[in-house]
Amino acid sequence: MRIIIESNDRIGISQEILHIFSQRAWNIRSTEVTIGFTYVHIEDESLKFDDIKQSLQAIEGIIRCHEIDLMPSESRENHLQTLLDRIPNPIIDIDESGSILAINNATKRLLADVTDKIEGQSINRFIDQDVKTLLTDKVTSCSLLFHHQAHLAEIHPVVANGLTKGVVITLRSMGSLGRELSILQSKKNQGIDNIIGQCEKIQLLKQQTLRFAELDLPVFINGETGTGKELIARALHQSSQHNKAAFLAINCATLPEHLLESELFGYAAGAFTGAQKGGKPGLFELADGGTLFLDEVAEMSVYLQAKLLRFLQDFTFRRVGGNREVTVKVRIISATHQDLPSLIEQKRFREDLYYRLNVLSLALPPLRERQDDIPLLTQHFIQTAAYQVNQKTPLITEAALNLLQDHRWPGNIRQLQNTLFRVVALNTGEVINDSHIKQNLQRSQESTPTVNTVPLINQEETPALNSSGEAQKIRETSSEGVQDWQSAQATFEKELLQTLYPLFPSTRKLAHRLNVSHNKIAMKLKEHGIIK
Template sequence: MRIEIKSEDRIGMSQEILTALTGLSLNIQALEVSSQLMFVHLAQTAVPFECIKQVLIQVPGVKLCKTIELLPSERRERHLRALVNRLPDAIIDIDINARVMAFNRASEQLLSKHINYKGLGSMEAGKFKGLKITKLLDIDISLPLLDKLSSQNVEIAGQSYIAEISPISEQENSLGAVISLKSVTSLGRQISILQTRDEQEIDNIIGQSASIQLLKAQITRFAELELPVLIQGETGTGKELIARALHSASSRKQAPFLALNCAALPEHLLESELFGYANGAFTGAKKGGKPGLLELAEGGTLFLDEVAEMSPYLQAKLLRFLQDFKFRRLGSTKELQANVRVVSATHQNLLAMISKEKFREDLFYRLNVLNLSSPPLRDRVEDIVLIAQHFVAIAATKMNLPEPAIDENAFQLLSSYQWPGNIRELQSVLFRGVALNDKSHISAHDIQLALAQFNQENQSLDEPLVLNNEVQDWASAQVKFEKQLLSSLYPYYPTTRKLAERLKVSHNKIAMKLRQLDIKR
């Protein structure tokens, strides 16, 4: 029986109420007191509530006495448990000895599934408490628990999960840790959301030209087909936007869309990003291993940008995966299977690369089951007005500036320019035009100024490096020279492999230098 007692706020009030209850020989199991309120949990008793009420009302200052379902602390605990049970991720609370203290409904279902999967029979959820977590899961818990967040890859019921271990410190009046188990699939969806800042559907492809209308129709048709797609087009024509539109129009749109630039990483890093690695695969490998994008994109789409930049070794591994959609993590002997749609893109002529034995012919046919062509901006001049207006509006919003109009002469200049950098170059020119504009409109002179500044920045290396008193030592001078060298050449050799061939160094060295110097296209 639980009772709520409302009374005056005076010294000795609580003691008088307890004395009255004790006089009835009642067993008090719990007691909570706040200003003018007392909540009492009585053990099961034969004394009826009306008798208890009559005794309490006689205590001077008692105004109200009624039965309640739960004490305030019990109500808070029930609300917290309901909240935790609604969480989709499995949450397990362990003590300082790594024994299970509490868990939510998701973890109860997951642990039961794992025990059945391992053929250990069934176990009631209540029996999980008190067991060491290492007896339930193949998880590495180091004792004593360190006071820092750690994570590792764990296999549960044949599926990969990321276990985040958050220790509880003495300052929190407890010792132990909270383990959060997140499925690799849900993690992939979260990464996909972070990668996609804006909605990128077919309608986000701007243009009314015949080539764009054809492209949109092909995307709509290809989205219904579960086949690999190769997107070809010059640099800056929006190949990733096409890939995202293809994914958004498909039945996989609720699953992850993950993108990987094959030209941005050295071979060994690209391999681990794509296929993942097992525990102890190499020095410095993350404890428990790490899932690759093939696992994270489960049920969704994997976009391989600049696929022509893959080394022959990785081309062979990708071909092996495309044959039966099975793969192994680095350092692992276990074969995994992934349900992903592979969409690839390149600005290079793959047939020419095949003739020079720089790209595998068999991989080309695997990737090029369906083909989309992203037209260059100079071949769809009629779309430049729409695209320019779109970029000016975005630039004004981002810079918190009034949106300037583009006058007719500026439109004519934009339409007559060849745009070797395509849409990406047009966007950069217009963003600079908006940023430097102090009028209500963008004129042809503003466009000419922006174009001239870009051309000046992309000048050739014939001009000597100017050294001045700002250079403090040999190392800083070398860094400055390398940055000017790579920044100047990269626009003309827009992949790490091409740039490496131009400078007669390894592809890995160029990729490393570009990352160190934060040079981006």
């Protein structure tokens, strides 16, 4: 029985009330006192409220009393627990020794297979690192394996009298973080409608893409450089039932073996010198529930091929330096421009991995085999380029279009896109004619050394030096005409600046694009005679 006693604010009245209860040997479980109110929780099934009320009449200053459902502390605890339970992320409150004081419903669901009571247990039972690493006097975050699942732990210290008495840990799933990361990688969802083309091969490709999107199986995409393999991979993801989850992409050709391994699989706390506190999740964890696109998968080392093969068998892996198995559900889409059967014959690519990745396959036609789509692509790229350089969209003559359709386009759509960006950026009139096209095509062919002009990640994003935060691959400098390292570097700088400066026509814009100081850009532009 719980009762509230309202009384005058008189010194000693609470002691008199408790003295009455003590005289009658009533079992008091708890009491709470505020000004004018005394709350008492009594454990005695035979006791009646009228007996209590009658006993209190002898005390001067009692105004009234009645039964209540909860003590004030119990009511506050219920409200707090309700608030915590409405938070979708797991929350764990621990004391300075690591004992779990309280959890919310999200944590209970995460620990649904644990049959004994969670409160009172040490959190060390559920994590892969010493609890001391979590007890901090500052708000911090770290990667944490909790009950064999990877999370980002946000840690808030509980401080009393300047001492840390425990921490409150909020867990965020790697899948939700991966979704946020994929949004940062691409601001817009690229679906099947972003694939421009009406020729028979593209229509068939769209149909196959939509069909494969319904099947939760690995997909292998083969196509020449610049044909839009990542765009197709994103369309696959957006058309699938996992389109609300993360789509993450990595170019396997841009990182050395050890860095690619840690990017894919992550690493455990203390795995190597300089490792982040608490370790780091890999892309497999971040893409949990979604899709991971492995571009240029043929560039993987044999060691990583074996590790990827093991992962594809049961979708479990260990972080670099870790000792616990992590299980995720990720759809793998891989791509390459190389001839994998030939690499298999040369023992440079594992045959068993090839069959794991190539369950479903898509072949992207080169631009020279879809010339009827060039007018559509041209119009789209001209409109996009004009918008980005803040110009009125120019018209293109039929002769210029014919010239574009007759070109072989070894760099495919990426090359067409970059050529049109350059034409639009340098064009001062309202019409693009065949002479403008000839001039730019000739310039591309005669440039030695040459670089890949800046491509777009997709049809709607701004020019960038890379497609997934990785370094953009640059064509190898021809050995002919190279005198020494210094001259080759100077030639490269000049070509790069000549290509980018029309697209970012100020030292500050170009410096921001290349992530260097605008003073350095101004100096280099003058050094190479691009500006005076």
